[in-house]
Amino acid sequence: MKLWVSALLMAWFGVLSCVQAEFFTSIGHMTDLIYAEKELVQSLKEYILVEEAKLSKIKSWANKMEALTSKSAADAEGYLAHPVNAYKLVKRLNTDWPALEDLVLQDSAAGFIANLSVQRQFFPTDEDEIGAAKALMRLQDTYRLDPGTISRGELPGTKYQAMLSVDDCFGMGRSAYNEGDYYHTVLWMEQVLKQLDAGEEATTTKSQVLDYLSYAVFQLGDLHRALELTRRLLSLDPSHERAGGNLRYFEQLLEEEREKTLSNQTEAELATPEGIYERPVDYLPERDIYESLCRGEGVKLTPRRQKRLFCRYHHGNRAPQLLIAPFKEEDEWDSPHIVRYYDVMSDEEIERIKEIAKPKLARATVRDPKTGVLTVASYRVSKSSWLEEDDDPVVARVNRRMQHITGLTVKTAELLQVANYGVGGQYEPHFDFSRRPFDSGLKTEGNRLATFLNYMSDVEAGGATVFPDLGAAIWPKKGTAVFWYNLLRSGEGDYRTRHAACPVLVGCKWGECLKG
The missing domain is CATH 1.25.40.10 (Tetratricopeptide repeat domain)
Structure with missing residues (x-):
């Protein structure tokens, strides 16, 4: 059996030297662009100061020469009659003007250009x-x-x-x-x-x-x-x-x-009506339903259904840790049963997971439905990285906590996957369980039994988790986690659990997934 665990985090950070382009797919990596640009502005200001100092010297020389030549040209012979003036003219043309030429030709931009050249290899494409x-x-x-x-x-x-x-x-x-x-x-x-x-x-x-x-x-x-x-x-x-x-x-x-x-x-x-154009129909059949749910419209949480939703304290399978400190559990949907848990992770744990995951972020992939090959896709805009329990004690601690809450083992779990959504980051409607015969892991490890979704920050706007077939929309709340089963008791996939991560309108979003 497999346990699929996802968490949505919020952060702005990244390491330019670890970035493999595609900045737009990860707000976390875009953060370093802010700092890189700030450094370039400082370098540019230093270059401007040097140029202004040089230009000030040139202006001073020009003003001095303008006054001098105006006087000398008015009476050239009389001016040169004085031997000192004759000497100074020769000296100026032989020494001073070449010195000015050297000043003008000084490449004060070299430092700025060198800095810019270094940074440009990490610039967006x-x-x-x-x-x-x-x-x-x-x-x-x-x-x-x-x-x-x-x-x-x-x-x-x-x-x-x-x-x-x-x-x-x-x-x-x-x-x-x-x-x-x-x-x-x-x-x-x-x-x-x-x-x-x-x-x-x-x-x-x-x-x-x-x-x-x-x-x-x-x-x-x-x-x-x-x-x-x-x-x-x-x-x-x-x-x-x-x-x-x-x-x-x-x-x-x-x-x-x-x-x-x-x-x-x-x-x-x-004649075609002028200026009236329809948005082209695309590949996603439930596009209208999906987007309306993202806007908070069309949610089918009727009064009758709402009466079947309750709140309670959750002790798991009477795990000792939860007997002492049970989690608050709230029903989000009745069928399939979707629940939300409160205070699942601390702020310190959230920050530590983000810290160790950020340097490893790379473009998230999906499995091609025809070939089974992992590839990038426009309907999944994010970057992801993988964490082992040996990377940090917090990884093992969070894994154990999710095991206590769900009662599902994570001993045979894959690595913890952390994802960061980018500009307008999303993951369009999909199933968490595998439906493809070429998924070799099904025979040896089983299908993904359940999804555990941690919200580690509030999202300013957008970013809901929606279920188009159910008409359900679940909004992020900091410190909470949402859980549901992807498979029926028969072991077959529950197709009602097709869900999506709505585009983030304002803010940024991180996610962590554990498969086991």
Whole structure:
């Protein structure tokens, strides 16, 4: 039998030298980017001070020479009639001006460039920027946030003010465009236009925005609007070659559309409503239910069901430790039975587990349903590491405590897995038990019997654990743990336990898993 244990922790930390890119998948690793950037700012300020000191010397020399040459040029022969002036002129041109040249050519940027070069090998990549942009779009869709709300930073539970500039929004739209996501391209490019029209300064121009936007709406089937936007682009930049070609192409397509004679359909019926675009249907059949539960909508906790839920003290299987100090147990769901325990781990234990896990974090993987090979996937955005009981006494102590609570042995358990969710971190609906014949561990070790989920920090917004088939949503509470069985008494998987970790809207989340 196997015991699957998960814990959601909250932290901001990482070690750059241990990072294997994909910063966007782990808030813990992104924390060190903050410190790296701070160090670069300090290095840049030191470079500026050196440059300012050098420039001050050059300005002083220039002012001195300006006054001197103004006087000498007014009466060159009279000036040179004085032998001291003649000597000083020769000296200046032979010694002083070359010295100034050396000063100008001094490479005071060498230290800053060297520091920057060292740090750059640990910088985020294009993949990170695209991943972070897609994470914001995921939050936008899941929690029904319009680009304006995100751009203004109006998110629930936020501690710091954060806004997206015109150039930031343009980067969002461009990332979507490069991924072939024209739906989000349109939404973000329209936001760019709104902020430009409001007078916000930016390096991004309306011509650039209209270039992307016109083609994106064309890809969404809105030919009329694509034509209108292209004409606007050409009015701003008549020499834009691509826009000129697109205009002729769009006009040709529109003419062909008008010439079509379809029975009982008028031209007005054929036209696509301008500016109205539906979010594309994706691979997840329960997408709407899943996302509504993440928003706290559609929870099927009826009054009748609620009457069957109780609170009690839990002694486990009368374990001596729990007889003295039982855990508080609360029913979260009746069938399948899901319970929550309180005060499962101390703050000190939480911090220690985070501390020893962070340096080992690497991108979390899933098993390909067709090949059985472990691979990364967009529906699981996190990093994970594995801890042994020998790594620290706290690992063994937490394992024993979970064994006492559940009454399930962890003697044959796999290593403790710790996961850290990144920007918009999530794990879409999945089963904790294996349903695949190529899982060799089933024959020797058995399937995953149960899930034990520790919440080690409150989540400011988002991050719920939801069960789409049940209509259940369980929200993180610091110091609590949630437990349920994944298998029926027959040993078969309980398909009602299909669950998901909702995207983290504000905050960050860690998890620890024990399989045994």
